[in-house]
Amino acid sequence: MTESNPPLPRAKFQCRGVNVHYATTHAIKDNDIDIYDKSVTSFIGPSGCGKSTFLRCLNRMNDTIEICRVTGDIRLDDVDIYGSDIDPVQLRARVGMVFQKPNPFPKSIFDNVAYGPRIHGLAENRADLDAMVESSLRSAGLWDEVKDRLSSSGTGLSGGQQQRLCIARAIATQPEVLLMDEPCSALDPIATEIVEELISSLGETYCVVIVTHSMQQANRISERTAFFHLGELVEYETTHNIFNTPKDDRTIGYVSGRFG
């Protein structure tokens, strides 16, 4: 990471006054944040501070949780994604998501990756689809490992491979934003390194938002870092600044390892 602030790209997400309630729990408290395109943004913070909850606001996955209520204004490319004319299903095609636990479909590797293009009608024909699957698997750095067994089950891969398969699957839908909720927490160090490299390179073309509980990871792969605490966005700065010149006491405590 460079010492000076990188030039600000366009803000992909503009969030203002976001509040999230789970029944009686106030999980996100009045947060404002801008998330920039073609960069990696990390959310860090102690467990239960609302990182995942906030991430799920960005593709409206919170809609699937019955007791969850989201208020405030979240704009994707200046359009309110909670507006009445927005179809959440359509939105999720634009804002892809990778989960904490690798969750490939119990289908073939090919079918896993091809699923998104199929339901969204992205491929004109079989050759098209083959090409899409190949390029997605290449982007996820998995192609060389699985090209000979595309028809074997996706659940038969190792944990790291499964997570990269999930990333390939998300990429294949050709989203604009990629949300990742602790994508490496279930992986061993070697697999983590591979995935981290992958995330860094994805940051060059996508708007990537990643939740992580590893400060080193945030430091290694992201341009910007947001620190959450008890549902509040305490500090949002370039990663370099967060780790080297944190302003808030809570941030200082967290990054120096005194709590969390």
Add this chain to the structure above:
Amino acid sequence: MTEISMTPAPSIHTGEAAKARLKKRHNAEKRLRAYGIIAISLAALALMALLYNIFARAVNVRTEHYITIAADIAEDENDFLKVVKSAAKEAFPFASGRTQRRQVYGLFSDGAADDMRNAAGAGTLETGESVERRFLLSDDVDLYLRGTFGAPEERDAQGSLTVTEDGKKILLESTAADFNAAVGVVKAGLAAQAERLREEAGRQTAGVDALTTRLPSLEGPELEDTKAQIEGFQAKRAQLLAQADALDATVTAQDSGRMKLTNRMPSFFVRANGGILKLTEVSNTTALAKPLVPSDGTQTGAWSLFSLDRPETGRPVKDFQVALIENLRAKDRIEAVTNWRFFTSSDSTQPEIAGIYGALIGSMWTMLVTFSLAFPIGVMAAIYLEEFAPRNRWTDFIEVNINNLAAVPSIVFGLLGLAVFLHFFGVPRSSPLAGGLVLALMTLPTIIIASRASIRAVPPSIRSAALGLGASKVQTTFHHVLPLAMPGILTGTIIGMAQALGETAPLLMIGMVAFITAVPEGVTDSATVLPVQVFNWANASERAFDMRTAAAIAVLLGFLVVMNMLAIILRKRFERRW
């Protein structure tokens, strides 16, 4: 706390007490294993006993018995019952009197005429004068030939026989004591009768004793009455004892002359000169006999005896019929043939021509209706409740009711079917449609509950994955959740269908218990189903339905196995797709 931590650590898990604990645990585990093995063995034993009981009886159905005699069949014959009758008359011209003639006709089954009618319809009937043809024997004869009433016991004759006519009877004289066995039977019969008389006398004694104890408390006319009663009892007792003594005297006498063989005693037959006679009075070396099958004129001098232990009054096949059958059996005119009829014909009042085919087809139609209603409705309901319905008081209410429905006795569904489907919607009575509707209602809760459970068991991460890719709720459900839940859904369905297949009570309510001999050609035809057929046959009075009941149960089990296999194949196919 301090004391515990101060005890040296190794002894806690290695000391004497620890060893004792370990031993105790091992023993407990061994005991548990033993209980498990005992439980499984008991269950297996019960199952084996059940299956043995069913199949041992069911295998009897594999053959049926035919008799071959000559018949005159005209080219354009249509009264085949008459053909059978005249063929019978021809074959047994010596049958005299109404009783014997009726017994001759009783050898034949109505199926004999049916067979000819069917053959004529198919154009394969051989016509002409004196055509040798196989005729189906009646159920009682069939049972007799299987030895249900006891097998005839052959006795070789020692002496040589002299036959003389003695008015209507025939006198048999042997040079050896060949009729000893029969005499023994008669004597045993007489001894038993004497024993019964003595018992009766004993009861008179008891009566006398009871009245005597009451005498002192009585007076006037009552006393006189009782005294008279006592005298009556005593006289009766004396008479009974005298009779018993007389009988005993006959039994013990060396030569008591000829004694009567009644039809309450075992029957004895003599084969001589190609005919068969039945012994009516016997002494050791002589007997009076009644000719049943006349001599065919051969005079070989060879003769033999055979007997049937069960008295004539105790069996539906009478002595005359036994003689006819044994005569023809000796001439190889009676044969056992593989019984396809059981699988190709429908119910009948006559067991020998009753078959399972109609009920089997009825069950298939009914199951088809049940499946095509209960499966889609059940699965759709489960999907809606699990994946789409909001959690509120309404859905809770529905859920509780579905669970309750699963516990409703099946006959209640029958009542409902009767009131709603038959009376209100006018669905035809006894039809597979009505049965299928009722059984679908009964099966629905089972399918819904099983489907919901297996839908719920699909990991939520799969749903998130699909939703996260921009799949809609419906796409997620049908592309991912349902296929993953399918094996469990199929298991639930097969349990429900198996229940429905064996269900009798609700079908009785909607008239499927009716006696139906036609094979249903659609879901609105009158039909019966396998379990109801089993129920009907088990209630039938004819002995020959016994083995058919067992065979019908075997067919029902077979149907179940086939249905299960189908489900397993389907399930394998679903599992293989991953």
